[in-house]
Amino acid sequence: MIIHMDATFDRTDPFSVKQAKGLISEKEQPLCALCKGMKMFCGKERCPILIKFYAKLKNAPKIDATTIYGSAPGVFVGRHGYPMVSIGPLVPPVIGDTSELDTPERWIGKTIDDIVGFRSSLVRGMYKVNVRKPEKYGKIVENMALLSMAENPVDTNAEFFRKPSGRIELDDEVQPFGPSAPLKKADLGNFRLDNRIEKAYYDADLMARDAVLELYGNDTLVTRIQRAFSMGAFGAKKTRRIVPTRQSITAVDSIIGETLMDEVRTLPVINEYRVFESWQLDNRFIVLMLPEPWSYELVEAWYPDTVWNPAGREIMIISDAERFEGRTTYASIGGCYYAARLATCEYLLKEGRQAKVVILREAHSGYVMPVGVWNVRENVRAALKGPHEKFNTLEAALTHIQTKFDIPISRWTRNSFILKDSRFQRRLTDF
Amino acid sequence: MFKAVINAEVFKDAIEAVSTLVDEAKFRLTKDGMSARAVDPANVAMVAFDVNAKAFDTFEATEGEIGIDLVRFMDILGMASKDDKLQLNLNEETRKLEIRTGGLAYTLSLLDPSSIRKEPKVPSLELPAKIVLNGTELRRAVKAAEKVSDHMALGVQDKTFYVEAEGDLDKVRLEIPESSLVSLKSTGNVRSLFSLDYLNDIVKSLGKAEQVSIDLGSDYPVKFTFGIAGGNGTVVYLLAPRIESE
Numbered sequence: 025m026i027i028h029m030d031a032t033f034d035r036t037d038p039f040s041v042k043q044a045k046g047l048i049s050e051k052e053q054p055l056c057a058l059c060k061g062m063k064m065f066c067g068k069e070r071c072p073i074l075i076k077f078y079a080k081l082k083n084a085p086k087i088d089a090t091t092i093y094g095s096a097p098g099v100f101v102g103r104h105g106y107p108m109v110s111i112g113p114l115v116p117p118v119i120g121d122t123s124e125l126d127t128p129e130r131w132i133g134k135t136i137d138d139i140v141g142f143r144s145s146l147v148r149g150m151y152k153v154n155v156r157k158p159e160k161y162g163k164i165v166e167n168m169a170l171l172s173m174a175e176n177p178v179d180t181n182a183e184f185f186r187k188p189s190g191r192i193e194l195d196d197e198v199q200p201f202g203p204s205a206p207l208k209k210a211d212l213g214n215f216r217l218d219n220r221i222e223k224a225y226y227d228a229d230l231m232a233r234d235a236v237l238e239l240y241g242n243d244t245l246v247t248r249i250q251r252a253f254s255m256g257a258f259g260a261k262k263t264r265r266i267v268p269t270r271q272s273i274t275a276v277d278s279i280i281g282e283t284l285m286d287e288v289r290t291l292p293v294i295n296e297y298r299v300f301e302s303w304q305l306d307n308r309f310i311v312l313m314l315p316e317p318w319s320y321e322l323v324e325a326w327y328p329d330t331v332w333n334p335a336g337r338e339i340m341i342i343s344d345a346e347r348f349e350g351r352t353t354y355a356s357i358g359g360c361y362y363a364a365r366l367a368t369c370e371y372l373l374k375e376g377r378q379a380k381v382v383i384l385r386e387a388h389s390g391y392v393m394p395v396g397v398w399n400v401r402e403n404v405r406a407a408l409k410g411p412h413e414k415f416n417t418l419e420a421a422l423t424h425i426q427t428k429f430d431i432p433i434s435r436w437t438r439n440s441f442i443l444k445d446s447r448f449q450r451r452l453t454d455f
Numbered sequence: 456m457f458k459a460v461i462n463a464e465v466f467k468d469a470i471e472a473v474s475t476l477v478d479e480a481k482f483r484l485t486k487d488g489m490s491a492r493a494v495d496p497a498n499v500a501m502v503a504f505d506v507n508a509k510a511f512d513t514f515e516a517t518e519g520e521i522g523i524d525l526v527r528f529m530d531i532l533g534m535a536s537k538d539d540k541l542q543l544n545l546n547e548e549t550r551k552l553e554i555r556t557g558g559l560a561y562t563l564s565l566l567d568p569s570s571i572r573k574e575p576k577v578p579s580l581e582l583p584a585k586i587v588l589n590g591t592e593l594r595r596a597v598k599a600a601e602k603v604s605d606h607m608a609l610g611v612q613d614k615t616f617y618v619e620a621e622g623d624l625d626k627v628r629l630e631i632p633e634s635s636l637v638s639l640k641s642t643g644n645v646r647s648l649f650s651l652d653y654l655n656d657i658v659k660s661l662g663k664a665e666q667v668s669i670d671l672g673s674d675y676p677v678k679f680t681f682g683i684a685g686g687n688g689t690v691v692y693l694l695a696p697r698i699e700s701e
Contacts, residue, residue: 317496348496349478444605449650450695451498455578455676 067329072392087117087203090184092147094118095177098126099168100148100201101254103268107156111168111255111266112149112207115182116142122177128199128247128398132406136305139395143200147188149207155266158256165266167212172255173221179213197270197359199396220244225257232259236279246366247398250276270359273397277362284369285350289318291378296414297421298379301428302407306390309403310425311368313379314418314446320368321345321382321442322361325431329389339431345382345441363401371408382442386429418446457484457519457545460512463535463556469506469683470532472660472690474525476502481568482523484516488688494575500653501575503691510687512540521545521552522566531561578693582670582678584611584641588631590681593618593669594662596629597654603627606697607654609671610646614639620651637666645673647696657692674698 096113103109116122124130125142151164158165171178184205217225220242224235235258239249254272256264267275293315300311323343344355355361368381383404415421422433422443429436437443473480477493488508494501508514535541535556542555546562554561600607600620607620616636618629633639657679661667664681671677679692 319497445497445650448697448699449497449499450698452494452501452575452578452676452693452695453498454695455580 067389068392069390070392087147087188090187090205091181092117092184092188093179093181095120095122096171096180096182097122097124097146097177098251099172099255100198101266101269101272102150103270105152106268107154108152109155109266109268110150110152111165112151112204113168113171113178113180113182113210114146114148114201115180116145116147118145119179120177126199126247126251127245128396128402129245131398132304132402136391136393136395140200140393144202146201147182148201148204149182149184149210150204151207153266155256158264158266164207164209167210169225169252169255169257170217171212171215172252173217173225173257175216175218178215181211183208183210197273197397199398200393218244218248221248221252221257225252228261230258230260232263233279235259236276237283240280246276246280246401274359274362277359277366277397277401281362281366281369282350284366284373285318288369288372288378289348291372291376293317294375294377294379296416297418298412298414299421299424300407300410300412302403302410304403304406305395305399306388307399307403308386308388308428309407310384310428311404311407312382312384312421312425314382314421314442316380316446317348318372318378319345319347319380319442319445320365321440322355322357322364322385323382323436323440324357324360324385324387325436326387327389341431341435341439343439343441359397360400363397364404367401367404367408370405380442380446382440384425384429384436384440386431456547457516457521457543459514459516459543461510461514461541461543462512463532463539463541464537465510465684466541467529467532467535468660468663469504469510469688469690470525470529472683473502473504474529475656475659476500476692477572478526479522479524479566479571481571481574482521484519484521486516486518488514489516492574492577494572495653496572498575499650499695500657501577501693503577503693504688505690506684506688510684519545520568522568522571523552523563524566528563531563534559578676580670580672580676580678580693582672582675583643584639584645584669584671586611586616586639586641586669586671587637587666588616588669589637590658590662590664590667592631593667594658597651597658599627599629601651601655605652606648606650608646608648609669609677610644611639611641611671612644612646614641645671647671647674647677648699649677649694650697653694657694660690661692 092115094115094117096115098114099111100114101109101111114126116125125146131139153161153165185208186205188203188205190203220239221244224230224239236249250272253276254267254269256266294313295315297315298313302309321343323341326340328337342357344357344361364383372378413424415424426433437447473491473493476495480491480493482489482491488506490505492503531554539557544553546553550565552563552565554563596618600618603622603625604620607618610617614633616631616639620627661679661681667679667681669677669679674696676693676695681690682688683690
C-alpha cells in the first residue's frame, strides 16, 4: 500500500526531480498545462516553454519547407550514438553576414531572449558519420569540414529529407540551436577559408595540440578553433577525427588553458587581494585573486528554480579545484571549469603575474535556461577586463564580497577548497 | 662525479618519500651519501631526506648538486623489478643521469638546480610531545579520517595518543594508550589540526616504516621522523597545522 501511495505521490508532485527535469526537455507537464505560462506554478520568473515557443514562432513560416537557403555561420556535431554521430551545417533562413549568430565572443550584454531568438533560427542539418572515418563519406563531409574553417558565413542550400522539426535545443555546454532534420545534401556557394586555420588543416604532420596553440597565438577566436576542431581539421593526418561540439569546446579550452598555466606558474605573485565582478543573465560572478602561488577553483551556487536546480528548495553549491601542480582528472562540474580557467590565465599572463584564484558564481532565478559554457568564459573575461577592488587582507576582501552576495562567506568557505586553504591552513613560514 | 649501485626497491621507496610531496627536487651529493630538502609550492609541508652511502652496494661521489624531475624518475624506477640492482652514473659532460637496471639503460636529463624552488628555511620548533609508533597504525588512522572529513586532529590527552576527525555529520576517533605505543613522552596535553590532503601524501611513504616518531605541539607544526633504506637513511616531514574553523 505504501509503495502504491508513494507512486501516486510521485506522479502528482510537481517538484519531484523527474517532473521538474521535464521542464528543461520538450515534454509538457500537467502543471504547465494548467498554467499555460500565466500563473508561473513552476516558480520561474519566466516560462521556459514560452520562451522556446516565441522563438519558434518567429521562424515558423520560413521552415515550412524541405530546403533552406541561407548563410551558414557554423556547423554542429552531435554526441548521441558516438562513434556514429550526426554532423551538419547550422543554416538560418537569411542571406548575409550571420557570423554573429555563431560567435559567442560577441554575445556579452545580450539577454536570454536575444540569444534564444537568434540561435533558434539556426536549422541543424543532420548527417550520420563515423567519427573515425570522415573521409569515407566523400564530398558532403569534406564540405562540412571546409565550412567549419570558413572566414565568413557560407551561402548554403540545404536539402532535407523532411521538414525541420523540434524546438530549440538546450544544453549546459553548447549554445542553443533551432529545429533539425536529416540532411540530404548541402550545396555551398563560394567562400574563403580563414587562412590561419587553412594552414593548420593542410599541415598533415602538425599535432592537434600544436595547431590549437598556434591558432590561439595568432589571435584566432577560441570558438573558431573549437568549430574547426569539431570537424577534425587538426592533427596528424592519420589520427584526425570528428569530435562532438560539446567535447571540442572543452578540449580547446583545456589545451590552451594548460599551456598558459605553465607560463603563469613561473611569474611573480601579485601583491594584494583583487576582487573582480560581472553580472550577466542573472549570473553573478566574483573573481577573487589571492597573493599566493597559482591554484584555481570554480564554485557555483545554483539558486532554487534555476536551470540546474529546478526542483530544489535550497541553494545547491558545487565546486572543483586544482592545486599548483594542476589536475589529471576531468573536473566534476564540467566544461565551465575549463572555460573559466582559460579566461583566468589570459588575465594573469597579460598582467605578468600569478595568483591563487577562486571564482564564485551565483546563478539566480532569472537564469531560466542553459546557454552554454561560453557564458562562463565570456563573463569571466568581462569581469577581468573591468576595474577591480584591491585589499590588503583576505578578511577585508571577503567582507567586500559579502556585500555583493546573498550567500554568507561562511557557507562559501565550507564549499571552497581555496578559501578553506587560505583561511585555515597555516604555512611553515609562519613559524 | 657520482656512481652508485643499490637495490632497486630500496631506492624507489626512498625517493618516493620526496616525490609524494614535490615534482622536482635538488639532491645534494657528498662522499658520505645523498640528501634533499624540499617544500611543497604552498609552503605547507616540507621533507628532509638523507641516505647514507652505506645503503648502497657501492657509492662514489664528489660534492655536487643534481636537479631531478621526480615524476619521470619514479616512472623509470617503476620499471625495475624488486630484486634488480640499479646502477646510477652521472655523466658530467651531458648533465644526464644514466640509469641501468635489468638490462635496460635509461638516460635521464637533469634539471638545472638553480631552476628548482629554493630550499626551505627549516623552522626551529620545540615540541612538547613525542610519540613513537608503527607506521601502519598511522596510515590506518589517516584512511579512517578521510572517510568523514578533510582534516584531522592529532593529540595527546592523559598519556593517550589520539587521532580524531569530524565531518559535517560523522566523527571518527582512534585512541592508542601508551602501552600499545613504542613510547610516549609528553609534558602535558597537546592537540593540532592537519589537512588530510597532505597527510594522505605523507603516509604513503611513512606507512611502510616500522617505527615513526611524531613530535607534536598545540596548533604547531608536526614533525614525523622515520628510517629508510634499512636504517641507513632518514626522512623527516614537517607539516604546518590548520586552525580550527569558524
